[in-house]
Amino acid sequence: xxATVRLGTCSFADEGLLRAWYPRGVSTAExxxxxxxxxxxxxxxxxxxYALPDPDVTRRWAERTPAHFTFHVKASAAMTFHEGxxxxxxxxxxxxxxxxxxxxxxxxxxxLQYHPRFVKSRAAKEELARAQARLEPLVPLIEFRHRSWxxxxxxxxxxxxxxxxxxVSSDRLPADLTTTADFVYIRFHGxxxxxxxxxxxxxxxxxxxxxxxxxxxxxxxxxFNNDAWGHAPRDAxxxxxxxxxxxxx
Numbered sequence: 528x529x530a531t532v533r534l535g536t537c538s539f540a541d542e543g544l545l546r547a548w549y550p551r552g553v554s555t556a557e558x559x560x561x562x563x564x565x566x567x568x569x570x571x572x573x574x575x576x577y578a579l580p581d582p583d584v585t586r587r588w589a590e591r592t593p594a595h596f597t598f599h600v601k602a603s604a605a606m607t608f609h610e611g612x613x614x615x616x617x618x619x620x621x622x623x624x625x626x627x628x629x630x631x632x633x634x635x636x637x638x639l640q641y642h643p644r645f646v647k648s649r650a651a652k653e654e655l656a657r658a659q660a661r662l663e664p665l666v667p668l669i670e671f672r673h674r675s676w677x678x679x680x681x682x683x684x685x686x687x688x689x690x691x692x693x694x695v696s697s698d699r700l701p702a703d704l705t706t707t708a709d710f711v712y713i714r715f716h717g718x719x720x721x722x723x724x725x726x727x728x729x730x731x732x733x734x735x736x737x738x739x740x741x742x743x744x745x746x747x748x749x750x751f752n753n754d755a756w757g758h759a760p761r762d763a764x765x766x767x768x769x770x771x772x773x774x775x776x
Contacts, residue, residue, distance in 0.1 A: 640672065696733065
């Protein structure tokens with residue numbers, strides 16, 4: 528099967544999109560999601576990091592999107608050391624809120640964006656093992672925010688726990704393109720605190736990387752999080768066009 532690159536944004540209801548991307552008249556939650564799903568076939572939902580949705584809400588997400596649509600969802604703050612030690616209860620509450628989406632078959636993985644104080648240590652590695660067990664069969668998508676993890680030893684831990692290393696375009700950490708899963712997951716945070724569009728020269732290295740991964744038979748997901756003023760969906764569409772041109776060349 529030919530590898531595919533699927534592009535989207537880190538929200539379909541962010542304030543920047545509401546203000547600068549959705550056209551007039553697309554003003555309800557249902558209309559926004561349907562409009563988004565006509566243009567993209569994947570989305571990363573980041574809102575559960577701040578507050579867990581009602582299961583009826585996640586059921587409607589599944590119902591309002593096409594059969595082929597894929598969701599990835601960001602873990603709650605309580606699961607990633609932003610609100611103390613992660614607990615079984617925090618993971619169970621998250622799974623309960625997302626259960627209708629998971630049962631629909633559209634939820635493929637959970638983004639665990641760890642707090643910068645989550646540094647590489649024996650205890651931290653044990654926490655990664657617990658996270659994998661708590662989320663199974665969903666794939667843990669691990670975004671580290673401390674440099675101590677950007678070493679082969681840490682990547683081996685992710686491989687051992689069937690977790691994907693999240694590649695990041697950010698002004699906080701250097702991009703590390705080590706892969707630990709049979710697919711690639713990229714988050715474009717923007718070049719300056721989620722603001723501004725990506726110029727062509729900034730996308731060029733990622734275009735080459737995605738072409739390389741596609742050539743190796745690895746599927747890829749890439750999400751834009753530079754949501755201020757609606758840049759995220761526009762940049763996602765532009766990268767899709769560049770990939771199409773590259774593939775045709």
